[in-house]
Amino acid sequence: MRLLVPLFLILFLIFLLRSILQGLRSSSAKSRFDGSRPQRGGSGVKMGKMEKDPVCGTYVDIATSVRGVFAGETKHFCSQDCLNKYKRNP
């Protein structure tokens, strides 16, 4: 009966090692798949989203635009002048 406890521990350790190895394999496979996706998304972010300036009608990159929030809605302007014009006469 005394031998049963160490045997159970060894089996338990083997089971643990197997599950860890399987976890490592699946996580490495997942990281390979995930690695390709952010690169595509990242290139999309670099391109930038374009929004129309409501004052002069120019399309501006939202990353570099002059922003103003009006009634909870963010508007994008090509310059501070357009933002000021919109503030005066929305």
Ligand SMILES: [Zn+2]
């Ligand atoms: Zn403008």
